Amino acid sequence: MPMLKTIGFDADDTLWHNEQFFRSTQDRFAALLADHAEETHLRAALLEAERRNLGRYGFGIKGFVLSMIETAIEVTQDRVPARIIRQIIEDGQEMLAHPIELLPAARETVETLSASHRIVLITKGDLLDQERKLAQSGLGDLFDGVEIVSDKTPAAYARIFSDHATPPGAALMVGNSMKSDVIPPIEAGGWGVFVPHGIAWALEHAEPPQNHPRYHEIASLVELPELVGRIERHPLP
Known part of the structure; x- marks a missing residue:
């Protein structure tokens, strides 16, 4: 050898x-949708969306944001308020700008x-x-x-x-x-x-x-x- x-x-x-920023964003995501889905169900749905989307978007923050949006649409049965979509996007932008x-x-x-x-x-x-x-x-x-x-x-x-x-x-x-x-x-x-x-x-x-x-x-x-x-x-x- x-x-x-x-x-x-x-x-x-x-x-x-790195992962701690994903976790804190997930916490905010759960709070945003607290009136629409139980937290355990929401987190499970998000994880499944991430798993499903790896082959489409790959790894990283952008795919994570798209998976959150997809999950929000799913758990609200297509009735997610625009303000929640806006907040999800802003949270993703904050992650992309976070100092190392x-x-x-x-x-x-x-x-x-x-x-x-x-x-x-x-x-x-x-x-x-x-x-x-x-x-x-x-x-x-x-x-x-x-x-x-x-x-x-x-x-x-x-x-x-x-x-x-x-x-x-x-x-x-x-x-x-x-x-x-x-x-x-x-x-x-x-x-x-x-x-x-x-x-x-x-x-x-x-x-x-x-x-x-x-x-x-x-x-x-x-x-x-x-x-x-x-x-x-x-x-x-």
Whole structure:
């Protein structure tokens, strides 16, 4: 097994806060429609709309806003007031303009590993929004490459590893989503490191590959440099 050459970082809820803004917007959405639908039913309907619309709109805030509008129309039986639609759109615009808040140790960890490895940001979602967040994060200059993909699949990771001249076994991906950041890179032949964020989107849930030799879990990014060193000192046979 070669030494690790490329380390991929997820962006949202790995390097900076993201899901908490979706949660707070959902709370406002529930309050807006409190007279039209019971909260548990409304949240379930919204989640189903998001699931249904991933193939149409992809990941990100814009698809989330469209799913909220669709849900509002559904639960009011086509009678949703225009003021509610206006508020949903304004809440989405507020999310798109929200300043970036880095997670603890994000900058320090990327800086440390960038001195010895190729560092690539691998994220999914709306292109303009992800570019905005990266620019505001102040981390852009630390990355050797930025990959914004429509979805994180084993094929997408295999293509990214190849584009960065990295054999799969020499590539490691770290992120907060088991479904997107851990399992697909492992299936592509690389390493997957799970760093829980605490707030997880239901559609990103997956069972961890506990017994896989290229799977690891750390409590925070501050532990990543030591883990990388340990993997390189004790490569798989």
